[in-house]
Structures are given as C-alpha cells and as structure tokens.
Amino acid sequence: MATTDPATAGSPPENWPEEVQYLTDLTYSPAVTPDMRNALGRPSTTAESLDKVTRTLVSAPNNGDRVGIRTIASPAHHPALGQRGLFAAADMPPSSFLCLYVGRVHTDAREDTDTRSHYDLSFHQLDKEEFGGGGGLSIDATNCGNESRMANDFYGIADKANAEFRDCLVQVRSDRRREGWKWERRVGIFVCPAGLAAAGARRLGAGKTDGGGAGLKAGEEVLVNYGREYWDSRNMTVHKTSASGT
Numbered sequence: 001m002a003t004t005d006p007a008t009a010g011s012p013p014e015n016w017p018e019e020v021q022y023l024t025d026l027t028y029s030p031a032v033t034p035d036m037r038n039a040l041g042r043p044s045t046t047a048e049s050l051d052k053v054t055r056t057l058v059s060a061p062n063n064g065d066r067v068g069i070r071t072i073a074s075p076a077h078h079p080a081l082g083q084r085g086l087f088a089a090a091d092m093p094p095s096s097f098l099c100l101y102v103g104r105v106h107t108d109a110r111e112d113t114d115t116r117s118h119y120d121l122s123f124h125q126l127d128k129e130e131f132g133g134g135g136g137l138s139i140d141a142t143n144c145g146n147e148s149r150m151a152n153d154f155y156g157i158a159d160k161a162n163a164e165f166r167d168c169l170v171q172v173r174s175d176r177r178r179e180g181w182k183w184e185r186r187v188g189i190f191v192c193p194a195g196l197a198a199a200g201a202r203r204l205g206a207g208k209t210d211g212g213g214a215g216l217k218a219g220e221e222v223l224v225n226y227g228r229e230y231w232d233s234r235n236m237t238v239h240k241t242s243a244s245g246t
C-alpha cells in the first residue's frame, strides 16, 4: 500500500501559491543517501550548541500563530510589490523561533542543483573524511516549501534585517530510540537577537545580521539578509551598496 510522506501531508496556509507544494518538513533528492540523512541526526559538539525547537513549535499548523503570508500591495516603492512576503502574526520577542526553512534537500553536485533557483539555502557541510571530500547539502524551496520561502531580503525595505536563518535541532520520530524521538538538524527563521551580533546568521546568499533586534510587532514584515552574493550571482543590483553587508 502506498504511504504518504508526512512532510507533504499538511494543509497550506492562506495566500499559498497553488503551483507550489506545501510541506511540513524536508523532502530529499534521491542523491541524498541514507548516510547523509543520518549525519543530520548525529550528535556533535557543534550540534550541542544549537537551539532546540520543540515538537509543538515546529508542528506546521502552529506556524500560523507566528507568521502569515501576504501579497505586498503597499507602499508603492516596496521593491517586491505584487509579490508575496512573510509577516509576523503576533508580537515576537528577540530570538523567537518563527518557522523552519523546508524544501527539497539536495547535494551541491551540479546535476542535483537548480542554478536558477531563487529559493536555495545552504544547509549543512558534510564531513570530509566520511563523505570523500565532503560537499554540502542545500534546501531548495522553489517547487515545495512552507511560509519561510516568502521571507524577503531587507534591502530597499528597511535599514536592517529583523530576522535571520539559524541552524537548529528539531525532534523527529525514531524507531531506534526508546523515547521514540531524536534530535535532527534543520534551519529555521528566528527573530534577530537583542544585543550582540547574531552568531548563527546565514544565507540564501551569505548575509549576516548585526543583532540588536527589538523583536517584531504583529503585522510587521519579516526581513532577512540574503547577502550580497545572492544578488551578485543573479545579476540583480539591489545589493550593490555597502548597506548590504556580506
């Protein structure tokens, strides 16, 4: 009997584009081997320091308590006018978890990568010894994803990003653990922390946030920093000034 992948079983939120499949968790390209997937759940010293996001928070129906998708109709000078954006559904304090970045995990092999994607986020570097030279895994949300794929870059919209991509751990089902759960790596969008520079800032491109976040107000657009590399590699000029950072 055919089984449904739980990652594809969720109902899309309001304003979801019908041509894109809504996901509640990652899906994987056939080139991502079982060993590569296992590496996402392996305890390590780096993984120990990551934020742990509980099962209830990552449960997709609950994303709507924190974020929503809107088509941007104003202001007239918004650079992504007419496109979608991600908005806070409630006041969210600094460092709060907003939603996971989900999509199709693929290797960085040329034949497994859509070089035209505008939704491809670098995810995890594989261990060089274990995987014969290493290589990376990325998450492409072009054809499938969740609310996170709607987050726009801050440039031309605000002075700085108010949210960031951050590595984290989530609980996933495991038949091998007595408790039935294990921790596995993901990337989430989090509200920028207050105070010091954000340590885990990362990319669609390679953007860093500068911390000092005041949190998000309900209705405010969630803005990340894609990084200059994102715009340069697409020959798009929004990031040509020093305001864009790296």
Ligand SMILES: C[S@@+](CC[C@H](N)C(=O)[O-])C[C@H]1O[C@@H](n2cnc3c(N)ncnc32)[C@H](O)[C@@H]1O
Binding pocket: 079, 080, 083, 084, 085, 118, 119, 149, 150, 151, 152, 153, 154, 155, 156, 157, 238
């Ligand atoms: C990850 S998508 C963001 C969601 C997108 N607005 C949508 O409706 O699907 C990235 C694309 O959004 C647009 N975008 C995001 N931030 C922008 C900005 N600050 N200025 C201009 N376009 C932006 C660009 O077309 C970019 O390639």
